[in-house]
Amino acid sequence: MANFYFVLLHISLTFVLTQSAPRKSLITKLPGFNGSLPSKHYAGYVTVDEHHGKNLYYYFVESEGNSSKDPVVLWLNGGPGCSSFDGFVYEHGPFNFEKPVTKEALPKLHVNPYSWSKVSNVIYLDSPVGVGFSYSKNVSDYNTGDAKTASDTHTFLLRWFELYPEFLANPLFIAGESYAGVYVPTLADKIVQGIEAETKPKLNFKGYLVGNPVADEIFDGNALVPFAHGMGLISDETFEVKLRYLTDTTKECNGTFYETSSVKCENLLNKIEQVIQNIDIYNILEPCYHNGGEEENKKSDSKLPLSFRQLGKTEKSLPVRKRMFGRAWPYKAIVRDGYVPSWPQLTSNSNSGPPCVDDEVANVWLNNHKVRKAIHTVKKNVIPRWNLCTGQLKYIHDLGSMIPYHKKLTSKGYRALIYSGDHDMCVPFTGTEAWTRSIGYKIVDEWRSWSVNDQVAGFIQGYANNFTFLTVKGSGHTVPEYKPQESLYFYQHFINGLPI
Structure with a gap:
């Protein structure tokens, strides 16, 4: 009988070890940061096309709260062609970066009190392939567009959750800004199609949020x-x-x-x-x-x-x-x-x-060799230099207006938050407010202010089907960069289903 229990224990331990985040992807220290990391960090590659050798790079930050239950959020910067390290370094990542005094020195990293990892697990993904540290052995993959990007990113998510199955039950949200106004709803649509087709693993997708998003050319x-x-x-x-x-x-x-x-x-x-x-x-x-x-x-x-x-x-x-x-x-x-x-x-x-x-x-x-080694990037002979935004893509906007995607997703019960920094002239809130209104949903929360620390932080209008438009007062294109505290507030409330 003792041998029987020993076998069961061995099987259980083996299951736990094989059903957890890959050890080789764990980040143990980061140049520029002193002390223990505020939560577990992982980074590495997911191959989305073995034949071409197409590899998407991710940096995963576990929640500083309850990582086993907090939502998993995939963050995508726009461009198209810009690395999601833009969001990591400058917007809502776990660190604030202090500019070095000399050009040879590394920036100093300090804990960011308004990091989105305070309340969620966050995956920062370099997408599409050819962006940031993502690469393909077949350069023809750098000719891409909306449809292929959505398909590749969906494949990434399915395979990522196979590597990190302990997060599969967590609520999943997709987030991004600027041209990710195209990435996010098209990816969400692929995810929903996969769920309806009973694709495995089944993703626990709940909704999405996009900031100052490209949506419709008119x-x-x-x-x-x-x-x-x-x-x-x-x-x-x-x-x-x-x-x-x-x-x-x-x-x-x-x-x-x-x-x-x-x-x-x-x-x-x-x-x-x-x-x-x-x-x-x-x-x-x-x-x-x-x-x-x-x-x-x-x-x-x-x-x-x-x-x-x-x-x-x-x-x-x-x-x-x-x-x-x-x-x-x-x-x-x-x-x-x-x-x-x-x-x-x-x-x-x-x-x-x-x-x-x-x-x-x-x-x-990100171009320091010690940093690149610490975060498990590919060697410099493959990607000689990281760039915030790449010039090597030939990208086709091939899926048209995003308005039908938003209507399709929200009509199926998925939650959506569309937010705009109200002083951005790149994708002005005036257009975003107009297209969100054009969907034709009934107003259930009439235009009003929302506040942080008893100060008006912006304005909000809620529509039927959990579809919300929100402005952030005084903010520019990259909202969490300009208004970190206000951004964490509306982000935390949205992903937890709380009123803003």
Whole structure:
């Protein structure tokens, strides 16, 4: 009998050891951070196509709360072509990064009190293949698009949960921002299709949230001009008379600003672009620099009024990233005729990120050989250098408007939160508010303010079918970067099904 129980114990222990996170993926220490990590971290690759050698890289942060029960959230940055380490380093990752004094030194890492890992398990995924540390042995895989990205990411999730089966019962949410406004609903649709087809493993998918999301070329493309007018960036005369309400037969733009066959309208739109070109499109309140180096930027800082020097200031060691001159008409540049050009074609400066973004701290840290070894990336002969946003993709926007996806998903009972920093001119809230309203759901929570620490943090409108639109007051394109405390508040409430 004793031998019988010994065999049962052996079988049970074997089952536990084989049904837990892979040891080789565990991160034991991180250069730049002193002390024990605030929770368990894992990183590595999941092969989504063995024949091509297509590998997606992930960094997984266990919840600092109850990791066995807290939701699992997949985070996707946009671009298309930008690494989700953007979210990890600059937005809601477990650390705040302190910029080093010398260029040779590594940033210092401090615990982030507003990390989303305080209340959830978070997977930061470099997607599609070719982004960040993800790679394929067949370079033809860098020609991709919406449909293939959604399919690959769904395959990633299924195989990831096979590696981490202890999290399979946890609620699953998908989150992202910017062009992830396409990634998230299309991936959610693939997940739901898999659930309905009884694909194994069965994912416990509950819903999704997207910030300042690309959704529809007409709503998003037409949003910039009314936003700029409402924010006082273009005059009444330009907006009301020349663009919208000319009473004679010329009617230059007639309220349509994304595509036009009118030469006069195109000339007016070009003039508007010239007027607003020196403003930071990611947050119109932020100072904007014009291709100057670091020393020049410091000099510019000293000339700014104190109120401007305080803009974007948070409790983080690393302040909101400085922006430099970029395109003022982002949506027309990002999506035209379905083709999304690579980032170097969009930038007016030489860095590797999207227009106006200073990604120096992330570049220094993630390209350090000790860091790369610690987080289990592929060797440098495969990926010589990590870039915030890659220029090697040829990406096709091949799935059209996201509005039908949102309606399909929410009508099936999946929860959705669409949030917008209200000072973003890249994907303005005006377009997002319009398309969320266009779905036609009944309003169940009429437009009202929501607050954090007795201060109004933004405004919210709730629709039937658990579909919610929310603004974040004073925030730019990357909401958790500008408003970390407010972001953690609405994030925690949403994933736990609590009223905001």
